[in-house]
Amino acid sequence: DALNGGRRLLGLDVGVKHLGVAISDAECRIARTSRVIKDNVAGFVVGYPVSIAGLWGLQTVKVDEFVSRLRNTEAFEGLVYSWEDERFTSQVVASMLKDYDINPLILKHISDKFSAVNILQACLDRLNRLAREMSLFETMY
Incomplete structure (x- = not known):
C-alpha cells in the first residue's frame, strides 16, 4: 500500500511532445515536480485526456499506448x-502562471x-x- 509503506507515486502528464513528471513525498501527501523517476515507486497516476463531454480522442489513444x-x-x-x-x-495551471512574464517556450515546459x-x-x-474516512469508519464499528 503506497499510503502506508513509504513508497511514492509518480504523476504523469503525457503530452504530444513532452512528458510532465511529478513525484509524491514518502507519505503520499504532497506532489512536486521531478525530472527523474526515482526508486521506491509504488505506481503511476496518469492524466487521462478526455473532452469536456467525457469523450475519448486521439490523445487518449496515445496515452493508452x-x-x-x-507496463x-x-x-x-x-x-x-x-x-x-x-x-x-x-486551465488550472494556466491560471496559476498567467501573472508571470514567462517566455512561451519555457512556459510550455x-x-x-x-x-x-x-x-x-x-x-x-x-x-x-x-x-x-475508512479510519473514521473503523473506529465507529
Whole structure:
C-alpha cells in the first residue's frame, strides 16, 4: 500500500511532445515536480485526456499506448497504474502562471511539469480523504 509503506507515486502528464513528471513525498501527501523517476515507486497516476463531454480522442489513444509500453518494461513490472481525469488541468495551471512574464517556450515546459503535479495531487488528496474516512469508519464499528 503506497499510503502506508513509504513508497511514492509518480504523476504523469503525457503530452504530444513532452512528458510532465511529478513525484509524491514518502507519505503520499504532497506532489512536486521531478525530472527523474526515482526508486521506491509504488505506481503511476496518469492524466487521462478526455473532452469536456467525457469523450475519448486521439490523445487518449496515445496515452493508452504510452502506458501499455510502460507496463511492458521490466523496470516498471508489477507497479500499480491509476488514471486521473485531466480535463481542467491545463486551465488550472494556466491560471496559476498567467501573472508571470514567462517566455512561451519555457512556459510550455513548466506547464507540463505543473500539470503532472496537479494530476498527482488530485489523486493524493482523494486517496488521503478515503483513508481518513475508512479510519473514521473503523473506529465507529
